[in-house]
Amino acid sequence: MLISCPYCGPRDVSEFTYQGDGTRRRPAPNSQDLEAWNEYVYDRANPAGPHTEFWQHSGGCRAHLKVVRDTLTHEISSATFVREDLRHQAATARHGAKS
Numbered sequence: 001m002l003i004s005c006p007y008c009g010p011r012d013v014s015e016f017t018y019q020g021d022g023t024r025r026r027p028a029p030n031s032q033d034l035e036a037w038n039e040y041v042y043d044r045a046n047p048a049g050p051h052t053e054f055w056q057h058s059g060g061c062r063a064h065l066k067v068v069r070d071t072l073t074h075e076i077s078s079a080t081f082v083r084e085d086l087r088h089q090a091a092t093a094r095h096g097a098k099s
């Protein structure tokens with residue numbers, strides 16, 4: 001399986017470290033919602049099909065990536081820097097969601 005690092009280009013998966021489900025959202029640090037914390041810590045989805053995951057190019061540039069991988073075929077449809085995603089979320093939070 002090849003992952004196309006936006007900085008280094010296509011590299012073998014052995015250069016990368018899986019860092020978990022990219023769709024989970026951590027509750028607010030001061031949240032008292034035990035159900036939400038329980039879900040965040042213990043519940044895991046096991047989707048059959050496209051899934052968003054975090055990977056690190058640990059054997060290369062060490063960038064953290066958000067990868068969309070089909071769990072049935074292992075085809076990777078996108079790999080982007082996590083920072084770009086965070087930058088977009090911060091801009092949306094600053095300027096408000098426009099819909």
Ligand SMILES: [Zn+2]
Pocket residue numbers: 005006007008009057060061062063
């Ligand atoms: Zn890289």
